[in-house]
Amino acid sequence: MELDFSVVIEYFPRLLIGTWTTIELVILSIVLGAIVALPVALARISKNPWISSLPFAFIFFFRGTPLLVQIFLVYYGASQFEAVRESFLWPVLREPFWCAIIAFTLNTSAYTAEIFRGAIQAIPEGEVEACKVMGMTKAQMYRRILLPRAFGIVLPAYGNEIILMLKASALASTITLLDLTGMARTIIARTYTPIEIFLAAGAIYLAISIVVIYIFRIIEKRQNRYLGSLSIKVPDKG
Amino acid sequence: MSKGPALELRDIHKTFGDHEVLKGISLEARDGDVISILGSSGSGKSTFLRCINLLENPTRGEILFNGEALNLKPGECDLYASDMKQLTRMRQKIGFVFQSFNLWPHMTILQNVMEGPLHVLKRPKQEVLEYAEYLLNKVGIADKKHMYPNQLSGGQQRVAIARTLAMDPQVLLFDEPTSALDPELVGEVLGVMRGLADEGRTMLIVTHEMNFAREVSSEVVFLHQGLVEEKGTPDKVFGSPDSERCKAFISSVF
Amino acid sequence: MSKGPALELRDIHKTFGDHEVLKGISLEARDGDVISILGSSGSGKSTFLRCINLLENPTRGEILFNGEALNLKPGECDLYASDMKQLTRMRQKIGFVFQSFNLWPHMTILQNVMEGPLHVLKRPKQEVLEYAEYLLNKVGIADKKHMYPNQLSGGQQRVAIARTLAMDPQVLLFDEPTSALDPELVGEVLGVMRGLADEGRTMLIVTHEMNFAREVSSEVVFLHQGLVEEKGTPDKVFGSPDSERCKAFISSVF
Amino acid sequence: MLDLHGFGDQLLLGAAVTIQLALCSLVVGLILGLLGASAKLSNVRPLQWIANFYTTVIRGVPELLTVLIIYFGATTVLMSVASLFGYDEYIEIGPFAAGVTALGLTFGAYATEVFRGALQAIPKGQHEAAIALGMPAKRKFFRIILPQVWRVALPGIGNLFLVLLKDTALVSVVGLEDIMRKANVAVGNTKEPFLFYLVAAFMYLGLTIISMVVVSYLEKRASRGLTRG
Amino acid sequence: ADSIKIATEGAWAPFNYIDDNGKPQGFDVDIAWALCEKMDVECQVVTQDWDGLIPGLKVRKFDAIIASMSITEERLKQVDFSDKYYSGGLRFLAPKGKSFDLENLDGKVIGAQRATLAAQYLEDNYTGKSTLKFYDTQDSVYLDLVSGRLDIVLSDELPTYDWLKTSGNGGKFEFKGDSFKKEDEIGIAVRKGDDLKDKFNAALAEILADGTYEKINAKYFPFSIY
């Protein structure tokens, strides 16, 4: 069997349309994920078990189960119930795009929360004590010192998370979204050239990841100029 | 004016697990006192200093600041502040200088120094800026104010002292401020501290620099295994200590 | 019997990048010689010692073991062994004791000592075990043989020496074996080494322990900036060195 | 109790497949990871290039695509390679083999970085102590370095395994009868997506917990003697 | 080949589906077994997601597809087909009581399974006017019709007929309009040039002649679908 890459050229514009959907999905879920992650991480750090157990369970569930299951749960699972379909949430939940965003956001926020937690806890105890001895309140301490400080620490891990999210977004194709992978599968349904089209899609993903890596490398370099190396362990995702 | 000594500690105990590190230490510092705390490694000097502003929670004891007792409530095994507002207020008046500086690496020198007065005491920005520059000048590091701590090759401790002074604390606590420094930097920091003592600041200093302690202190306290073993004027403690242990310690370092 | 000195180094050069660390050092050790190598920090002592068994590749020079020249071939800038078998065989006969012990943390003391003879020399297990226990006894650490290196509070260096001796090397190289040790442990290790010297072992020792060097050496070599600056009997080098630099160095440490 | 409409057994069978797939991919991935790390740290330039290309590509392409490409592409590639050697029979790459290949490749790419870090974390002196004894390179690697690398790498590898466990769900897309596919079939038959996807989620969660217990046991064992007391 | 591997989808009841023992069942599968018996060869029936069937056949993951696959021009470029073993037609399906102008579905959300005749018909006739959604399985199409995400569905008439009858949704949904594309013929796909095609055709003729086919037909539909 020979490969016929002329189909790639023919369908490239459609792959690009899918790419744009993929980028939208990733950017939205990453931004929303970070917003959700922050309070989750802060609650998770709390020494009070009443406050920390719920975020713990949240993080554990979303990190311990496949994203594919999570997407299906949100998309097919939720819509199984009459009550959901009649609720005010339905206009959002009926859209596969928003279902994907919800699943991705919850998923990435669980991972991001762990990254934030790791970063905050990686701040040397002495720097925290320097806040305390100054008479800072807890809120001041987080707002003024710990969170800005954590931002620098978080960068490498967070760059990784964005790439992992980019790749995970391919699962949107399973709920009818025409993201890059979805578009590829639809094209293949016409052309029956899976290898050529999948390779082309893979190359586009790779190109985007390389751009993301490059951007983060630049930001990191700027940070590390004065922060020294502050890398911490990266919680991985799946 | 204040109704008691600037700082008074009564019968401070501290237990880590089942290891009793402080076995009842009392100490009084009046305005202008410079008290040096000596003792061999592990004798509890740092722990004691950290108990004063509750970086470490004492197991038993009382802490009074200008005659006002810090409200404490018993926890599982240690005492905790029952009035966070009061503790915060007190900490703002008690400066603490760490052995390892603990500067915030993501802020410039100037930002480090301005952070406290600007955002904790909420003083006006212009005033804070001027004062910070004055202080950086005083510790001799003004020309590097826009650098980040990690870009400084030495001098972090001087920045840390300026950061503490920027809060205008009534009492200063130093925990071995020179022992993480290269020999040539030690002199500079001791110089800054000597200046502070000359200004009449109230200071508690944990140090291994005997000459310095002898020179600047109004009182010297020698700790041994969590207890005050010897206490008195520098001449007394260094010259003719009562305790055999203190004698041995001092002769071992000179 | 052997046709030349146990170990002979001829005109060893070593350059790191564009920094010439060794500028031509020659040295000869006959059976039973104990040669101490002195020199200030950075003079190239460690580099020289490491060149002997090719832990570092010399840039130029010859290495002879019992009169047999180690086959070397030029690489990009340094010389490399051209006959790995020969090198391996030679390394098995030359023991090396590191400043930082380099015990293998995942093996017990006994396993560390047995590893070489058992798996490199492929000696029978029972024999190796007995010999290892004999050696551990000799360095005074036999009772801890089932502990892991990190569980030992001191004595790692003695284990490292036993590990080296277990290979029955003809020559022993020591690179500042006591300088990473707490003062009270230094004496013990020097004691073990003195015993080895008394047994008539051939040893090259880089050390800062002048008294020890003076006492056990048959010859002392003083390196300065990659060259042999002074060389002779201990009495000569310590007592009346020719070189001014050597004189200054020796008077600075005594 | 939970009414699984008779699909309980099927889901358990799926779990068995998921576990087999995860373990096989783990073995493949560990080997690839060690090879990749060795290649990256070797002095041979072409080996470094190959390893860098491998990790960059695999880590930049979605796992789902990797699975699909391997499933549809590997047979073609393999057969055209085999025909060069005069072998023209069909070479089967079923969903399981494709899954093991794809997940093993993915795991291996990430494991390469973990092992590389661990190899670099072993102090130079550990090598030198072995070299100075005249230990041959192979022996040194397997007796002295690898056991220590294993200890340093374990937490990272454990993490990767948890990721791998969840990635197995993707292989259901090419028809492997794992938990995910069994759940899909059950949903198709019963129209109860919520129930079956939730059950599937908790099965994965259970496997995750078991893996975490095993990993922490292994970590404890591997660090034996390395901490005081 | 002494043994042949036949692929079906397993999500197209009642033609092919997977029972709660994990075994493929249905009309297609019964036909497959009947044909194998006539051809006197050993068979294996495997399942494969719909859009992977033709690619899988081409790379020899299996030797034949008996999965209710329509014989189309486009597919004939990729594979060979046997004679038809039943014929179908496409028909719209939507909630009862809603009426549609089937010529003009502008702005409506229409669903179908990816890579099917229905999907292709929608792409050819409704692209740009209606929102088209394509699913991995027909089961997912039904799920989204029930949930209300889809206004209307286009699919093969016969399985939908079965779904209306058996799924308990017959009260809420109904066919809209007549079935069309009646010329739609369902065949067995084999690789191009494979002589398996002739063997299948021979066996097919046999089961049509000896009543086996009729028996299988009756198991699923009260009318002839040939």
Ligand SMILES: Nc1ncnc2c1ncn2[C@@H]1O[C@H](COP(=O)(O)OP(=O)(O)OP(=O)(O)O)[C@@H](O)[C@H]1O
């Ligand atoms: N957080 C802690 N948990 C348990 N034990 C502690 C803790 N902090 C200190 N200790 C123990 O308390 C004892 C006193 O420690 P401390 O740091 O106060 O001594 P020190 O006099 O400051 O000694 P050094 O001169 O070495 O700084 C030591 O035995 C130490 O191990």
Ligand SMILES: Nc1ncnc2c1ncn2[C@@H]1O[C@H](COP(=O)(O)OP(=O)(O)OP(=O)(O)O)[C@@H](O)[C@H]1O
């Ligand atoms: N791997 C290396 N790369 C570059 N330079 C090196 C390397 N190893 C040693 N050097 C340099 O070679 C010089 C000699 O180093 P060496 O360790 O041999 O000195 P030394 O006499 O053993 O000193 P010390 O008493 O401090 O151990 C030093 O200037 C050192 O910086």
Ligand SMILES: [Mg+2]
């Ligand atoms: Mg201390």
Ligand SMILES: [Mg+2]
């Ligand atoms: Mg040295």
